[in-house]
Amino acid sequence: MTEPFAHLDATAEAYDAVAVRYTEFARDELDALPLDRAVLTAFAELARTGAAGPVADLGCGSGRVTAYLRNLGLEAFGVDLSPAMIDLARRAYPDLRFDVGSMDALDVADDALHGVVSWYSVIHAPPRDMPSYIAEFRRVLIPDGPLLLAFFESEGDPVAAFDHRVAAAYRWPVDDLARLAGDAGFAEVGRMLREPRHGERYRRGHLLMRKDGTAVQGRFAR
Template sequence: MTDSSSYLTTTAQAYDAIAGVYAELAKGEPKLPLDRAILAAFAGSVRAAGGGAVAELGCGPGQTTAHLRELGLAAFGIDLSPVMIDLARRTYPELRFEVGSMEALDLADGELAGILSWYSIIHTPPEELRPYFAEFRRVLAPGGHLLLGFFEAEGGPVTAFDHKVTTAYRWPIDDLAKLAAEAGFVEIGRMLREPEPDERFRRGNLLLRG
């Protein structure tokens, strides 16, 4: 097993170090129509189920949390990086942002109507990911929704790669869906998007219900 405190510390420190540059690059995101479409589908699913609090886990500088608010969700953000959270709070002072870890959320059982994990599980070693889904399931209300964004393995196995910030992993979409199902999630839909000219890998999305 991986020493979870070690990879979490490494990830937090890596994002702390590049937070300012990352925030500049993330301005205006999400930009691509397919990305915006799956986020809109997630928001529509949460609203149709009655709405409620939605957490973006791994929110970074907060631009996608703000987009969820624009889509009508009561969204707030949580991130492992204190520097990212400081940036998010300064940029979006009207929104709630907290430092926290996806592996142990400071949230009550069933507190959330929705969770967005937008490329935030990518740095989790494969053998450590199962407890994350259990934690997502714990904090989601019955019938709550989870949207995952990740780098897809394009037919191969789970594969580590040299992400610009710190080591990340590409997942076969079927394998990730199976892990979610084992934690009690039901798949609603999936999307695969081919990489843009300035991107290296295919992007995957899974929309799930608890």
């Protein structure tokens, strides 16, 4: 196993091992998260601007967010490292497309996607590799296409590893992640920071951006 791909193999194997349990745990999570649903709805409205086109849910797991995006009127498909997760997604949503793959090396043409969501999946990218992930998101997006990142926020501290229950993961200061995306050619549209609910340990961050776009008036912020 070579070092550049070691974390990908480890993450895929870890999620394969817990795929059924993790799917049951997260199945109806969005039902209790109105702020998270609001951010996904805002993303969908931006993605529907102009001509219709495909939207990718990267790190889709068993497909619950992919299906939610479809229900918001998007041509959504999912990509995940874990073959077991993709198998569960295909069985749960046979009308949707799901592919095994890595979000840092997508089998997608340049400027092909009308939106990209990374819903708590980019947390598994080692910090040194985050610029390459953001660059890949920019490569596949159409000009002005929206990007939504959901992550665990480190509340002003530096980027920090934490004991994620499945695989190695990192918390990010929201300003640092926004700056990194800005350096890669994204303009911030808005952000939402949500305090941990009962049973959660960390504040949740959500960044909504556009490729090479002009930031939209308004800001989701605590």
